[in-house]
């Protein structure tokens with residue numbers, strides 16, 4: 219390619235290769251067990267694959283409606299109403315998206331402009347900040363306590379200013395595996411009273427929650443539902459992260475504005491997959507059984523680590539488990555994670571990169587959405603450290 223000497227002024231000067239990519243490459247290079255990035259290493263239900271094939275054969279191969287296939291939106295509305303008691307109009311208050319990531323990016327793009335502040339709770343999943351910054355917004359951080367990952371609502375309240383446009387929450391929480399309680403949701407609701415602040419509630423792990431705990435969806439709370447986009451992901455729920463299929467639900471006036479951006483961004487999501495998911499959702503056990511499925515995997519992982527030197531608080535939700543390695547070494551988390559993958563063939567994610575100011579409490583995140591055999595091999599290695 220002939221070189222043209224142009225000056226590129228990056229809109230995202232801070233963005234570098236992510237830790238997920240780095241760890242993924244290292245895992246491949248060293249033939250390591252990869253518990254870093256969050257995706258299952260087992261197959262989805264074959265009947266779901268059959269439904270997609272069938273839909274393709276039936277001719278659902280052209281553009282889907284902009285907001286999503288109506289049967290799917292109806293199924294999403296029915297599911298939310300049944301689980302959380304909130305009715306969203308499938309016609310005007312639910313949109314099917316290319317994964318939760320696109321829903322989040324589009325919401326931020328539709329509402330956040332130059333100088334608008336967006337409160338992000340750290341440690342945070344990595345797609346929020348670049349989406350805010352590329353739109354000229356300013357992320358404002360509230361750091362969770364790094365021991366129990368609880369939020370200090372007084373600190374949160376102190377970050378609200380007249381420029382606060384949006385708040386992003388995530389429960390069950392990646393990477394910590396904690397969840398927001400009912401009290402947390404009520405505190406959030408109270409903090410936002412008498413403001414126009416919009417909320418993104420990232421609930422992609424809503425069906426992965428353990429020990430009988432309940433998912434507190436923002437949609438359950440009147441004062442939150444009226445200002446919130448709830449974002450979901452079929453990728454997480456049905457072991458199909460590669461299909462990139464999600465949705466958001468929100469009040470009509472917010473959704474109207476969302477769709478103005480959505481239609482010129484992606485227009486619509488995969489047609490055949492939407493048809494298949496509409497059928498698959500008819501059986502509630504397909505998503506209600508997930509808590510138990512992943513709880514067994516979490517317990518297998520924890521049991522395998524019970525004689526290890528890691529200090530562990532069992533994850534309450536998501537398919538991630540944090541481990542504290544202070545009794546093994548005082549190396550920085552990125553150094554230890556790299557040593558684990560290169561010398562012990564096991565890949566994880568160091569947590570400091572998710573925190574404000576790179577706070578390093580010597581925590582690693584392991585993904586347990588893996589076959590039992592993989593988890594057993596992984597814990598055998600980790601127990602010997």
Ligand SMILES: Cc1ncc(COP(=O)(O)O)c(C=O)c1O
Nearest residue numbers: 317318319343392422451453464
């Ligand atoms: C907290 C959180 N939000 C959103 C996503 C992205 O979901 P999707 O794959 O549906 O875009 C992930 C994926 O890891 C996540 O952990």
